[in-house]
Amino acid sequence: RELETTLIRGDVGVRTTARLIERVRQGYKDGSLTKGEDVLEVFRAELKAMWPQADRSLHFAETGPTVILVTGVNGAGKTTSIAKLCNLLAGEGKTVLVGACDTFRAGAVRQLEIWADRLGVEIVRGQEGGDPAAVAFDACAAAKARGVDVVILDTAGRLHTQDPLMRQLEKLHKVIGKQIPEGPHEVLLVLDATSGQNALRQAEEFGKAAKVTGIMLAKLDGTARGGIVIAIREELGVPVKFVGVGETPEDIQPFDPDAFVDALFESDPD
Template sequence: MGLFDKFKRGLAKSRDALFGRLTGLFHGRKLDEALYEELEEVLLAADVGFETAMWLVERVRRLAREQKATDGSELPGLLQQAMEEALEDNDPSMKVAETGPSLYLFVGVNGVGKTTSIGKLAHHFKAEGKKVLVAAGDTFRAAAIEQLMEWGNRSGVDVIRHTQGADPAAVIYDAIAAARARSADVILCDTAGRLHNKANLMAELAKIHKVVERELPGAPHEVLLVVDGTTGQNALLQAKSFLEVANVTGMIVTKLDGTAKGGVLLPIVREFHIPVKWVGLGEQMDDLEPFSPKAFAEAICQAPESAS
């Protein structure tokens, strides 16, 4: 299955919700101010957010003027162009170490799919021929260690772990030592998902950063914030909270196949200026994909097959 087909399948609920509302707007209508106001309401209902919805409507207006578009049937194509423009600066590439292993740190609250994303990325990198190690740095929650062990077994990668309650920085220190000894290419490090006590989390992350920077200069090469796409605007609130305590360099948006709120990706990129690196488009091992703005915009704005 090609990348566009994966996005089309994974974003089916978001596309059906958005296009179903758009159909009522452009059918037999002219592009006028009344239609643009209704488009804004549709975008807000799709969890695009107020600021980004206003921005998109203004871009659609501009594109319509430039292309001399007057018919409502041209609206989906114009909206697709505007979405691609909104996401054009998004760079999904992952920073790689010049020498030695690349270390990626994962942050995010419990239940967003952080452990699952680590497991899927381990599978992805292994399929590329890389040797991967996983560090079970969320020692606060015993279930997190068990879940990573299960994903390690499924992916065929080693998991470095300590007992529940151990020092997370010590786990990651051991993972770096193991990576050197085993000539690993990638280290994927889980961290605790609690956010109710920001001071503790900040102290924990600061200690992890100190150990990582000392043992592996230039690391962490990415700090990836994982958010749950099904929560819509709540994903934005989570992102704001973690941006206050972690040096986030990229985001992973999970569970997009299970929601009609895929529009939340747009304000995540536009308002936080942090790239979405990966998106979860299904439950299979290979359903975590590098984010493609073009595939996303096309999959969201294309008519469902039943409507074509």
């Protein structure tokens, strides 16, 4: 019961919690767990094992630019997360170019330009209201011509219920592939850690349109526990790659399952 309460309070969700609890019960039945074992510790270990290192690392192109497509709903923290990712990669010695493919939201291109200028990274932009696929194409072409290591493409924030915008993601995939056949190498979905169960629905729908390869969990610096990513991993197989823990470009960390799971349990007020 204590375990169940902790998981539900941590935003893991009822369905996934029930499935995980059933595994513990099954462990007692088949003898893999004994009555004397600390169930919480066994369970923590199982949750931590859900996130192998190979899944949590970015996959880079063997030759030429690596293309990272970043998507998410409005307000999730997408643009700030892109700035953090740029800063992280630049700190690793990689050259970065951003493509401002969010031509839909007023001010989005300018917002990204400000970040790019602050961080000293190149930017390719189009006009507000222009074709985002054309920006993606130009950004990939520029990256190849300039020998850039990583291209990060911003996309319009969209609700997972907005079919035309979701279809636009499919078009972006095709256009990127024309310039860089293996691209995009990563499709990162930015999720707000405070959004709870709605994040699972977002991951499901974005996964259909954009073949999501990883999660960037934003806004994990407050009371949010972000346990919904356990449900996303359990039900959709999508790993968390990074977490945002503040507002500055430095406030990004590679996902650490040990620290995450420990915090999930330690934040339980009971």
